[in-house]
Amino acid sequence: MLKKERQAYILHQVNLHNKVLLTDLCEHIKVSDDTIRRDLQELAEEGKLIKVHGGALSPSFHKTDHSSEPVYSYTQKRIIAQKAVSLIKNGMFVLSGGGTTIIEMARTLPPQLKATFVSCSLPAVQEYANHPNSEVIIIGDKVSKNSKFSVGSEAIAKIKQIKSDICFLGINSIDINHGVSDNDWDVVQVKKAMIESTRKLVCLTIAEKINSLQPIQVCDINDIDILITELPPDDPCLQPYVQAGIHVL
Amino acid sequence: MLKKERQAYILHQVNLHNKVLLTDLCEHIKVSDDTIRRDLQELAEEGKLIKVHGGALSPSFHKTDHSSEPVYSYTQKRIIAQKAVSLIKNGMFVLSGGGTTIIEMARTLPPQLKATFVSCSLPAVQEYANHPNSEVIIIGDKVSKNSKFSVGSEAIAKIKQIKSDICFLGINSIDINHGVSDNDWDVVQVKKAMIESTRKLVCLTIAEKINSLQPIQVCDINDIDILITELPPDDPCLQPYVQAGIHVL
DNA sequence: TAAAAATTTGCGGATTTTTGCAGGATATTC
């Protein structure tokens, strides 16, 4: 990776997340911490970012007040995103839902990854499309306005033609007895199709939503292969899911 | 291998991959690194690429974040959008392309309008989806990264199943002899399908792009029903199009 | 057609840039 290219990537990440950790960048770009440090220093001298102990901040961030967090539970979602990204390998065919957690995952993808992402979510697809080396396919149909998500029989039919290696769904409710549930009928139909079309199902959620319930069931607990939250896998509130045979990350 | 030929190859590689490594080029073209270096230097002076330590980057790499950047010729595009919106009536089935002019049109739609919009452009669909009373359908397929536009045979097949009342295309070049032209092969294929699937074709463009030419033809002058620019219809530079039988707004 | 001129190319060597590493200094955390 060229130096300028690397610096452009760092800048992109800073503008996206408002902050970057030096260790994260080392991990993603696969270079020594000294190199990243020097990059941050150069970019800071150009005023493109603000260098702080352990990483850097976006120059716009230091002005704005901390009160208005851009995304609800942003910190938790970043942790979830990082765990999720570690499951994606080169050459994989990935089905993906929508939501802020998924978008955070898309932003966290390592730049050299070469995978194919398929999604019905317009914001998620826009985010995947910024990735330099991966391919993106959008499933078309009528667009559900609140969720910016394609829904309908055409979309479901297209998804059924697919068999993906892995499927990531951001979920709004999960309960040990009632499984995953949601409140938008059309979207649930599409999610169900996705679950049928994948070899491995990964559910992402902040711990707050664990043991909550909504009107429409998406899938059973047994359908989940991997569950990712911001908590460590040995957290007590996750143990029922571990015992149900789910791999908790 | 001739010098020009070599430079054309380098340029092709840069535009394809957004970057080239000097060592890769030496290896492929079988010439000394100094020769390649001199080529890159020349091309950089012509602004065709950006030379960096170890190789070169596409000029598009350098341009900063588009999101905050104001839209080029915003005032003109607002005028065009207003004229275009007047053509859309309740109950209409509307095919739409992408681009900043189309997005401006989507923002200008009167809130009480009830129409159905179909598009391949992710940004345009996101914009239409904000409208309170209209329906939006997105055409799915592989997403072209630069243009955030679905392209491919699936998209074209879906469009061919449609017969829309009206189709709005933002165009990049128009010439009285060569018609409408563009520079992205995949996107042009989709636009052609749209033109075939509509009863009425409306082309939107700022006057600056009139009488300009690009490599790939989208359609003939005769295919256009209505042409909209920011100029009044009696402007001299539009008269050739009026005389060609196009309704100029 | 052959010589002259201009351009292009490759090479050796000096110089600069980039990167990673080792160490000691400084900051952060519990």
Next chain:
DNA sequence: GAATATCCTGCAAAAATCCGCAAATTTTTA
């Protein structure tokens, strides 16, 4: 206040660049 993480400094190896020059090639000219 000790343990850990982060930062800075100098250094050295590797890679890339720059420079001048001569050989090779192409173009122009006589």
